[in-house]
Amino acid sequence: MSESEYIALVDPFKTKLFRFAKRFLVSIEEAEDATQDVLLKLWKMRDRLGQYKSLEAFAMTITKNHCLDRLKSKQAQNLKITHNNHKDHRYELQKDIEVSDSIRLIEKFITTLPVQQQLIVQLRDIEQYEFKEISEVLEMNETAIRVALSRARKTLKEKLIKAHRYGITSN
Amino acid sequence: MELQAIEALLKEYELGETSKAEETQLALFFKSSSVPEHLEHYRSLFDYFYNSRQQQYTTKLKFRSTYFEFKRLSVAASVIILLGLFLNYNLELKNNQYSEEELFVYDQTKTALEMLSTNFNKGTSQLNSLEILSKTLQKGEENISFLNIFNTTTHKIFKINK
Numbered sequence: 001m002s003e004s005e006y007i008a009l010v011d012p013f014k015t016k017l018f019r020f021a022k023r024f025l026v027s028i029e030e031a032e033d034a035t036q037d038v039l040l041k042l043w044k045m046r047d048r049l050g051q052y053k054s055l056e057a058f059a060m061t062i063t064k065n066h067c068l069d070r071l072k073s074k075q076a077q078n079l080k081i082t083h084n085n086h087k088d089h090r091y092e093l094q095k096d097i098e099v100s101d102s103i104r105l106i107e108k109f110i111t112t113l114p115v116q117q118q119l120i121v122q123l124r125d126i127e128q129y130e131f132k133e134i135s136e137v138l139e140m141n142e143t144a145i146r147v148a149l150s151r152a153r154k155t156l157k158e159k160l161i162k163a164h165r166y167g168i169t170s171n
Numbered sequence: 172m173e174l175q176a177i178e179a180l181l182k183e184y185e186l187g188e189t190s191k192a193e194e195t196q197l198a199l200f201f202k203s204s205s206v207p208e209h210l211e212h213y214r215s216l217f218d219y220f221y222n223s224r225q226q227q228y229t230t231k232l233k234f235r236s237t238y239f240e241f242k243r244l245s246v247a248a249s250v251i252i253l254l255g256l257f258l259n260y261n262l263e264l265k266n267n268q269y270s271e272e273e274l275f276v277y278d279q280t281k282t283a284l285e286m287l288s289t290n291f292n293k294g295t296s297q298l299n300s301l302e303i304l305s306k307t308l309q310k311g312e313e314n315i316s317f318l319n320i321f322n323t324t325t326h327k328i329f330k331i332n333k
Contacts, residue, residue, distance in 0.1 A: 003234055007232060010232075014228050015226075015227050015228040017228070018226075018228035019223065019226060019228075022226075032228070032230055035228055035230070036230065036232065036233065039232050040232070040233075040234070043232075043234065100218075102215040102218070102219070103215070103218065103219050103222055105215075106215060106216060106219040107219070125194075125220045126220050126223045126224055127224075128191060128194070128195075130191060145187075146186075146187035146188070147187070149187040150185060150186050150187035153184065153185050153187065154185055156216060157185065157212070157213075157216075160212035160213070160215065160216060161212050163212070164211060164212040
């Protein structure tokens with residue numbers, strides 16, 4: 001496999017890897033680094049990629065494990081990444097995207113969900129994966145995914161109704 | 172789509188029971204302008220999902236590690252240095268090719284300095300005679316020492332006491 005063939009192969013889903021990594025690592029730079037690392041990891045094992053049913057799901061799983069390792073080593077260095085520490089930083093970096101207040105608010109709501117629920121929302125509602133694909137990536141069974149997704153959606157709805165009622169979104 | 176159907180779908184959505192096609196229907200509904208007030212909060216949620224899909228990853232994949240890049244960079248740097256030295260050397264060679272006028276002035280200066288040099292040599296040859304004089308003076312001095320010896324001996328002979 002040549003380098004250009006490989007680039008064409010990963011092109012359809014590399015953005016999904018990046019957005020998935022960003023869900024874990026929060027900062028854009030870190031998510032970019034992680035994506036680069038994952039793509040290089042896959043490049044090194046290019047001869048064995050044929051054996052995976054879905055390369056995309058496999059790549060997402062690798063990304064998940066890579067990001068978890070990153071977070072662990074961060075904690076070991078006593079540089080705890082809690083999502084709240086980073087929220088201001090992130091919006092400064094998102095200059096290229098017009099971020100409205102309500103979108104910002106939802107981002108905040110999502111980051112307060114348990115990490116697993118965040119990932120499921122990311123994969124289902126943003127990346128529009130089938131439950132079967134999500135279960136491959138997260139190595140969870142589909143029922144558990146549906147339950148977690150339902151909890152996440154309910155929490156988000158309640159928070160949104162509350163915000164809407166008090167007019168916080170218009171701030 | 173009827174509002175009732177949407178509300179039914181939203182209930183299923185909340186339970187995680189909707190299919191992908193149904194969720195697309197919901198997304199389309201909330202993109203339209205006819206969203207009733209009591210469902211307004213869902214619109215921002217679906218807006219958010221849509222917006223999140225727009226962020227792209229455009230960084231080009233680097234296949235080589237930074238170590239190799241450093242190596243390549245150092246090779247490039249040494250090539251540049253060598254090239255710089257070579258060009259500089261060539262430039263100096265070119266500078267050595269003087270114009271005729273400059274060569275003429277150079278020759279004139281050279282002959283002038285040669286004349287000065289020969290005259291100077293003449294001067295130094297005259298200095299040689301001074302040197303001979305100096306040698307003779309030295310011989311005279313030696314002779315004086317003989318005289319001194321002679322003097323003391325005559326004193327002894329005549330037993331002159333000081």
